[in-house]
Amino acid sequence: MSPRGTPPPERLDLVRAEDRMSFLYVERTVIHRDGNALTLTDERGVIHVPASALGALMLGPGTRITHAAMGVAGDAGVSITWVGEHGTRYYAHGRPLAKSSRNAEAQARIVSNQRLRLRTARAMYSMRFPGEDVSVMSMSQLRGREGARMKRLYAAEAERTGVPWKKRSYAPDDFDSGDDINRALTSSHAALYGVVHAVIVSLGFVPSLGVVHNGTDRSLVYDIADLYKAEVSIPAAFDSVASGADDVVAEARRAVRDRVVSCRLLPRAVRDIHVLFDVEPDPEFTEADLLLWSELEAVPSGSNWADAW
Numbered sequence: 001m002s003p004r005g006t007p008p009p010e011r012l013d014l015v016r017a018e019d020r021m022s023f024l025y026v027e028r029t030v031i032h033r034d035g036n037a038l039t040l041t042d043e044r045g046v047i048h049v050p051a052s053a054l055g056a057l058m059l060g061p062g063t064r065i066t067h068a069a070m071g072v073a074g075d076a077g078v079s080i081t082w083v084g085e086h087g088t089r090y091y092a093h094g095r096p097l098a099k100s101s102r103n104a105e106a107q108a109r110i111v112s113n114q115r116l117r118l119r120t121a122r123a124m125y126s127m128r129f130p131g132e133d134v135s136v137m138s139m140s141q142l143r144g145r146e147g148a149r150m151k152r153l154y155a156a157e158a159e160r161t162g163v164p165w166k167k168r169s170y171a172p173d174d175f176d177s178g179d180d181i182n183r184a185l186t187s188s189h190a191a192l193y194g195v196v197h198a199v200i201v202s203l204g205f206v207p208s209l210g211v212v213h214n215g216t217d218r219s220l221v222y223d224i225a226d227l228y229k230a231e232v233s234i235p236a237a238f239d240s241v242a243s244g245a246d247d248v249v250a251e252a253r254r255a256v257r258d259r260v261v262s263c264r265l266l267p268r269a270v271r272d273i274h275v276l277f278d279v280e281p282d283p284e285f286t287e288a289d290l291l292l293w294s295e296l297e298a299v300p301s302g303s304n305w306a307d308a309w
Helices: 067-076 102-111 114-128 139-161 180-202 219-225 233-242 248-262 265-276
Strands: 021-026 030-034 037-042 045-050 054-059 079-083 090-093
Touching (some): 021 180, 030 067, 037 067, 054 180, 079 180, 102 114, 114 139, 139 233, 180 219, 180 233, 180 265, 219 265, 233 248, 248 265
Parallel strands (some): 021 054, 054 079
Antiparallel strands (some): 037 045, 079 090
């Protein structure tokens, strides 16, 4: 399984972010490279995963990954995240697919302008309230409307599945202290965050620059994930508990994976993010030129500008 002499995949041959598999969570596994594929080895055997078709690889406890595997994952633009047990605690991530700062600059322009930020926040809430006019609502009004919506949603899911529901309650430092439905919700939301994080960084946006959320390194992840919780992670959690599975946490992750596929979440998320930040999709994986900022227009780097000064 030596990768020596194996050329990296061509950027134009890579699978676009919206067409990739959503996420793969592994634990107690050794990850290596065979050509341009990742190999996953545990006590059950070895499986091959094409790196260029994978959106996010979530590395849980007991995972070991080789330098060669990281190399092909980086070449293929796989978003690798190091997470805690059950995928519920995020530690770090690897380099994304995008090579241009174009989308990050468009995002920063919106986040730093109060008028544009409010307009984008309203657009986000409008996606959750189809048919409702939110064009003149303040942020406090939007938050109140969203809170009432979530209460109705949890009650409806409890009635649909027969799962007892009191309220959303969990201790970040004590995952096992929650009841089954709250642990399943935490697990399913974490899986959704991983998928959304992979899309965001693959497109070259900045996870820490949120519109509605603010102050953390994953503010935008929470913003975008909130668009899909009602359709993906919340029903997945209630279904996992209703199924009577021995491990509702693992079942919730599998249910999220199935819903991500059935509702074509990746292409939807790519499209929604481009619409929200008013940018056109990059038709190709083009390499960006490194430039120097100037008051009038950017100038090429790699030159000595002493004479011009």
